[in-house]
Amino acid sequence: MQSEEQQSAASVMAVEIGVAAVVFAFGALVMFDSYRLGASWGEDGPQAGYFPFYIGLMICISSAAIFARALRDPGLAAESFVSREELKKILTVLVPTIVYVGLIAYLGFYVASTGYIAYFMWQLGKYPWIKIVPVAAGVSVAFFLIFEVWFQVPLPKGPLEALLGLN
Amino acid sequence: MEEINALMQGFGVALSPFNLLLMFAGVILGIVIGVLPGLGGANGVAILLPLTFSMAQQPGGTTSAIILLSCIYWGALFGGAITSILFNIPGEPWSVATTFDGHPLAQKGRAGSALTAAFTSSFVGALVAVIMITFLSPVVAGFALRFGPPEFFSVYLLTFCAFVGMSGGNAAKTIASMMIGFALAAVGLDSVTGTLRLTFGSTALLKGFDFLIAVIGLFGIGEILETLEEGLAFKGASARINIKVVLETWKELPRYWATSLRSSAVGCFMGIVPGGATPASFMSYGLARRLSRDGKDFGSGIVEGVVAPETAAHAAGTSALLPMITLGVPGSPTAAVLLGGLLIWGLQPGPLLFVEKPDFVWGLIASMYLGNIVGLIVVLTCVPLFAAILRIPFSIIAPVIIVICAIGAYTVHNSMFDVWLMVIFGVVGYGFKKLRYPLAPMVLALVLGDRAEENFRNAIKGSQGDLLVFFSNALVGGLTALALTLLFWPVLAAGWRILRGRR
Numbered sequence: 100m101q102s103e104e105q106q107s108a109a110s111v112m113a114v115e116i117g118v119a120a121v122v123f124a125f126g127a128l129v130m131f132d133s134y135r136l137g138a139s140w141g142e143d144g145p146q147a148g149y150f151p152f153y154i155g156l157m158i159c160i161s162s163a164a165i166f167a168r169a170l171r172d173p174g175l176a177a178e179s180f181v182s183r184e185e186l187k188k189i190l191t192v193l194v195p196t197i198v199y200v201g202l203i204a205y206l207g208f209y210v211a212s213t214g215y216i217a218y219f220m221w222q223l224g225k226y227p228w229i230k231i232v233p234v235a236a237g238v239s240v241a242f243f244l245i246f247e248v249w250f251q252v253p254l255p256k257g258p259l260e261a262l263l264g265l266n
Numbered sequence: 267m268e269e270i271n272a273l274m275q276g277f278g279v280a281l282s283p284f285n286l287l288l289m290f291a292g293v294i295l296g297i298v299i300g301v302l303p304g305l306g307g308a309n310g311v312a313i314l315l316p317l318t319f320s321m322a323q324q325p326g327g328t329t330s331a332i333i334l335l336s337c338i339y340w341g342a343l344f345g346g347a348i349t350s351i352l353f354n355i356p357g358e359p360w361s362v363a364t365t366f367d368g369h370p371l372a373q374k375g376r377a378g379s380a381l382t383a384a385f386t387s388s389f390v391g392a393l394v395a396v397i398m399i400t401f402l403s404p405v406v407a408g409f410a411l412r413f414g415p416p417e418f419f420s421v422y423l424l425t426f427c428a429f430v431g432m433s434g435g436n437a438a439k440t441i442a443s444m445m446i447g448f449a450l451a452a453v454g455l456d457s458v459t460g461t462l463r464l465t466f467g468s469t470a471l472l473k474g475f476d477f478l479i480a481v482i483g484l485f486g487i488g489e490i491l492e493t494l495e496e497g498l499a500f501k502g503a504s505a506r507i508n509i510k511v512v513l514e515t516w517k518e519l520p521r522y523w524a525t526s527l528r529s530s531a532v533g534c535f536m537g538i539v540p541g542g543a544t545p546a547s548f549m550s551y552g553l554a555r556r557l558s559r560d561g562k563d564f565g566s567g568i569v570e571g572v573v574a575p576e577t578a579a580h581a582a583g584t585s586a587l588l589p590m591i592t593l594g595v596p597g598s599p600t601a602a603v604l605l606g607g608l609l610i611w612g613l614q615p616g617p618l619l620f621v622e623k624p625d626f627v628w629g630l631i632a633s634m635y636l637g638n639i640v641g642l643i644v645v646l647t648c649v650p651l652f653a654a655i656l657r658i659p660f661s662i663i664a665p666v667i668i669v670i671c672a673i674g675a676y677t678v679h680n681s682m683f684d685v686w687l688m689v690i691f692g693v694v695g696y697g698f699k700k701l702r703y704p705l706a707p708m709v710l711a712l713v714l715g716d717r718a719e720e721n722f723r724n725a726i727k728g729s730q731g732d733l734l735v736f737f738s739n740a741l742v743g744g745l746t747a748l749a750l751t752l753l754f755w756p757v758l759a760a761g762w763r764i765l766r767g768r769r
Contacts, residue, residue, distance in 0.1 A: 115701055122442055129449045132464050144727040147461040150719045151452040154445050161442040168438070180700065185495040192494055193693070196487075196668060200685050208673065216665040224661030238666055242673065250317050252677050 107179035112169055114180040119166040126158025191222065207257030213239040269401055276628030279329055280636055288334040289633065293641045294648075296341015301349055301652050303660075304490040304667045307342035307583075307600040308709070311335050312481040313674030315607050322611040329629040335607060336587070336630060337637040339600050340392065343583045344645045345652065347384040347576055352377060352653050360579040363547040367564060367571025374567050378511035379518075381649055383569045384576045386519060387526060389642045391577035394530040395537065395584035396634045403620075403631070406592040410617035415724035416735050418593075420745035422718040423736075424752065425595050428539050429707045431755035436702065443698065444707035450475040451715025458723060470683045477606055477712040479675050479684045480691050481599065484705050486671040487692025490664055492699055507649050515569070522573045525554045529574045533581025537597050538588055550578035584634065591627060592617060594717065599706045602713045 133148030133155060140146070169175055181189070199215040206214070217235040220226045226234075246252045247265075256265065279285070299310035318331035346361035351368035364384060371380035413421070430440045453464045454474030465471040519526075529550040536546035554574035555564040564571045586597030587604070594615035596602035608615045613623065620627050645652075655663075675688040698705060711718075729735035737743040751758070 111701070114697070118697060118701060122446065125446065125449070129452075129464060132466070136461055136463060140731050144458075145723050145731070147456045147459045147463055150722060151449060151463060154448045154452065158442060158445045158449060161438045161445065164438040165436070165442065168436075181495070188494055189491055189696075192491065192664070196689060199668075200672065200682075200689055203672070203685065204682055208676070212669045212672075215669065216662070219661050219665040222661075223664075224659055226661075234662060238669070242669070246673065246677075251320070252317065253680075254673060254676060255682070 106183050107181070108183045108186045109180045110176050111178040111180045112172070112175035115169040115175060116166060119162045119169065122162040123159055123166065126155045126162060129155030129158065131155075192219075195219070195222075203255060205257060207260055208254040209239045209243055210257055210259050212242065269404055272404075272624060272628045273400055273632060275625070276630075276632030277636075279326075279625055279629035280333060280632040285330055285333050285629075285633070286636075288330055289337045289637050289640050290644070292334045292337025293341040293344075293637060293644050296338035296343075297345035297348070297641075297645060297648075297652050298341075298655060299338065300342035300345020301655050302663065302667060303355070303493045304486055304664070305670070306346075306485055306489070307339050308598075308603050309482045309485040309671070309674075310342055311338055311600055311603045311607075312478045313486075313670060314338060315478060315603065315610070316674070316677035318607070319610070326625070328608075328611045328613060328623075329626050331611065332604070332607070332626065332630050333633040333637070335604055336633060337640070339583070339604070340634075340637045340641045341644075342600075343392075343580050344385060344388055344641050346579075347388065348381065348645070348649060348652055349656060351380045351384060351572070353656055355656075360544045360547045360583065361575075362544070363551040363575035364572060364579075366551065366575075367567055367569075370565070370567030371569070371572065376567070378507045379515045379569060380567075380572050381507055382512045382515040382646065383519060383572045385642055385645045386516065387529075387573040387577040388580040389638055390526055391530050391533050391579070391581035392584045392634070392638045395534050395581040396631065396638070398534055398585060399588045399634070400631055403588055403592045403627075406588070407617040407620040410593055411621075412741075413617070415721040415728065416738065416742045417745065419718060419721040419725050420736055420742050420749060421593055421595055422714055422721065424745055424749040425589075425714075426707065426711070427749040427753035429704075429710070431752040432539065432545075435704060437756065439701075439703045440707055443703045443705065444711045447708035447711025448715045448718075450480070451477075451712050452719070457716070458720070473679070475687070475712065476678055476684065477709060478603070478678045479687050480712055481603055481709055482671050482675050483688040483691025484695035484698075484709070485599075486674075487668065487688060488695025488699055488705075490667060491692065491696040493660075494664065507646060512646060518569060519573070522570050525558060525570055525574050526577050528553060528557070529577035530581045533578035533583075534585045536578070537582035537585030539597070544579075546582035547575035547579040551575040584638075587630075587634075591615060591619060591630070596710065596713065599709045602710050606713050 129151055133152035136148035137146035138148040138152035140149075195215065195218055199211055202211040202214070213235045216238055217231050220231045220234065246254055295314070296307070296310065299305045300307070315335065318334060321334075322328045322331045343360075346356060347364055347368070350356045350361040350364040351372050354365050354369040356362040356365055368380045368384060371377065426444055429444065430437050449464070451474070453471055454462070455472065456463050462472070532550045532553065533546045536549065551564075551571065551574045554570060555561050558564070558570055560568060560570060583598065583600070586601040588597070590596040590601045590605050594605065596605045605615050613619065613626065671688060672685050675684045676682065678684055695705060725735050726733065729738070735742075736746045
């Protein structure tokens with residue numbers, strides 16, 4: 100009996116078929132837009148959609164082949180693509196990363212990065228705050244020195260930098 | 267001996283104090299990148315590429331910039347071996363074969379010998395490849411000067427067909443991945459007709475997809491997600507190297523000259539034909555096991571089992587630059603990123619580079635000799651330092667790497683949209699990797715898409731739409747025929763086996 104944690108969240112077959120379908124749709128979209136632009140021979144040469152149209156066609160053909168092959172392979176249904184535990188681990192990283200990228204626009208790169216690193220250390224590393232704060236802040240200060248001062252590459256800044264007059 | 271003269275001038279360029287400093291910086295950064303999970307040659311170079319934009323605008327700056335970036339590449343090649351041997355974690359796909367014998371050696375307490383053997387054979391492999399580049403690239407470039415659009419397109423076709431035929435994986439997945447790359451490259455303004463393609467009214471898509479963002483997301487974020495799932499517990503052997511061990515190992519190495527030579531040849535060949543370093547290292551490990559007198563001991567921790575894959579991986583990684591500078595066709599994802607760098611700096615990779623920018627080309631080639639010597643010295647002396655990086659807990663290093671990736675993605679165009687794209691590419695990269703869609707063809711198609719299309723269009727424009735233009739003379743016909751042969755290689759090989767089996 101498998102424990103619930105190790106249970107598969109999705110079989111390889113399901114994901115394989117799903118991805119092939121998305122890829123097929125993407126190929127169809129490419130073909131559709133290329134056809135709209137004109138995928139044939141214009142007055143002075145091939146039209147804008149000529150090349151991408153056939154690219155889209157090849158995407159559709161290859162994804163259909165992947166789709167068909169996945170359906171015929173019964174082994175794939177039993178194989179686990181990702182277990183529940185693995186999926187949980189991935190999400191504990193992916194969700195904060197999405198939040199982090201969203202926050203950059205409001206807080207600036209440095210503050211958002213400090214928070215992001217601190218969250219990781221707290222949630223995954225179970226570090227005490229006395230270690231988290233200096234490491235997270237130190238990394239951001241180091242990045243500030245490297246990018247803003249040394250390489251002179253400005254990154255987006257937020258209210259804290261404005262307050263400190265660092266813009 | 268024209269090449270020797272040109273090479274000497276190249277050494278004159280590469281040996282300036284500033285360029286030497288960049289070499290050291292590049293190699294050290296490269297080793298760190300090679301050691302860290304989630305960062306590798308391709309995305310490491312991609313992240314640091316924006317930092318060279320201002321450097322490249324100064325006179326002679328493009329040479330310095332390519333020296334910095336190519337040295338990062340050499341460093342990453344060296345760095346992969348450290349984690350494979352000490353931690354049994356291949357930092358790079360091409361060091362997977364190094365773990366087979368490298369890690370058992372380390373467990374026997376011979377980590378020093380394993381590392382010395384790995385670094386030295388890496389160096390030998392790279393050296394053989396650079397010598398080949400020195401003498402072969404002017405010939406190839408001279409030959410390619412006669413190329414017109416049909417010939418160039420057939421060279422691109424050859425590259426991509428070789429991927430499908432030689433990769434050994436699922437051909438449909440290779441084709442799908444490659445065509446997605448081409449489709450993404452087509453997004454945005456069409457340079458010939460001025461129409462907008464595949465933008466669907468979105469202004470953010472006007473400038474198209476930048477391959478740098480794709481590389482950072484696919485290889486960086488994707489890999490972090492993958493590593494995370496396995497749950498990271500670094501348990502490493504200690505990394506002590508002293509001069510005695512180095513000398514003892516060097517005394518042992520000449521015995522494996524046959525393996526070295528064979529592996530270098532395999533590596534050089536696989537590097538030029540876009541197969542890349544990874545298959546080269548496996549192939550040469552397999553060949554060594556079959557042909558060596560100690561073949562049965564392979565896998566139990568013998569030095570020869572480290573020599574074979576490392577020599578081949580480095581030879582392949584280095585010779586991947588030959589088609590990049592002579593034809594504008596990169597042999598590996600990292601070479602593709604370097605090629606993208608050249609385009610951004612305003613250089614046209616291809617045969618004309620040898621005529622118009624001899625300083626740049628020969629400076630780069632000279633820096634390959636020097637960079638690998640610098641690399642060998644740095645790794646032999648500083649291994650414990652680099653190994654210590656892996657002892658930093660994953661919960662600290664992972665967010666720092668993601669932050670670095672985000673900064674890298676942002677600085678390409680100073681756009682937040684690119685950072686979002688990076689996250690999306692990261693998820694796609696994770697899924698594709700788990701489903702065994704190869705990522706390298708996608709990156710190569712993304713880089714070469716526009717140039718391939720341009721040459722295709724010009725070629726069929728010249729022939730009024732007749733596709734037979736790709737067979738119109740011996741040269742282009744030969745290239746196209748070779749491309750088609752490679753494309754259908756698995757089918758042909760299977761057919762041949764059946765025919766032979768019947769007899």
